Amino acid sequence: MCGRFYIDDHTIKEIANVAPETNDAFWKGKCGDIYPSQSALVLTGKTAHLSAEEMKWGFPQYQKKGLVINARAETVLERNMFRESVRRRRCIIPAGQYYEWDAQKNKVTFSGQDQPVLYMAGFFDRFQDGDHFVILTTAANASVNPVHDRMPLILGKEEVEAWIYDDAFLEFALRKVPAKLQKSQEYEQQTLF
Template structure:
């Protein structure tokens, strides 16, 4: 599961390299932690080439209760809530890192080992005249599984356009194991056994 992630000037600079024509409002986006229900920058394939937009994180929950912030890669094509979105409205959520909490409620930070931007796979849908996105999660790889059993579906930089435009790539991506990540944690309970 991904319930919070971080963006900073490095992420904004990378977005500007990928999508040079960014409007002034988007350039004013604040760095820091991104929480569900907050607006965030998202890469889409609307129009000719990649574009960047601000979208709200989270689909309204059933009966307007709570938010759906993640969609499971294993079932995203089966669930009515996400199927049309993942087939026709895929997006990419850039981040510097994301957080997970272990069973002892200790926060762990996960980032790329090479320090580059993380590109999380997502999809979006329009609700009440506003586009909203969810992050697609997958089974945690070895670098994350000791903290949590789920993690965002991470795309490589050379997979961004394929994720947005190539329907054949979709099935491959939903079944891939993301690259190993670096974990940083201030406190970690050690076991004597």
């Protein structure tokens, strides 16, 4: 699962390299933790070239409160809520890292071992208040499984355009096992007084 992620200056620079046609003023003030319902930078293929856009995280649920922030890669093509979006409106959510919480409710940070930016696969749809995205999740690999049984579907930088533009790549990507991630954990210092 993915319930919070982080965008840093390095991620912003990488997004600017991948989507160079985006206006430079767009990047100002986009760093920090991203929570569900907040806006984040997303790479899309609405044109012939990759572009970065701001979208809200989470699909509104019909007749229920709350948001759907993740979708399972294994069943996304079977779900009416997601089927059309994942076929026609794929996107990439770049992040420097994402967070999970272990059984003791300690925050664990996951980041790339071989690439500084995590390219999380997702898709989007238009709602009354604009475009919203969902992050795809898959079964956790060996580096994440001790903390959580799900993780974002993370693609390599070289797979970004294929995910967004190549319909034949969809089936392969939905079954992909993401590369191992680096794990770090913050521990709260206990005091005597």
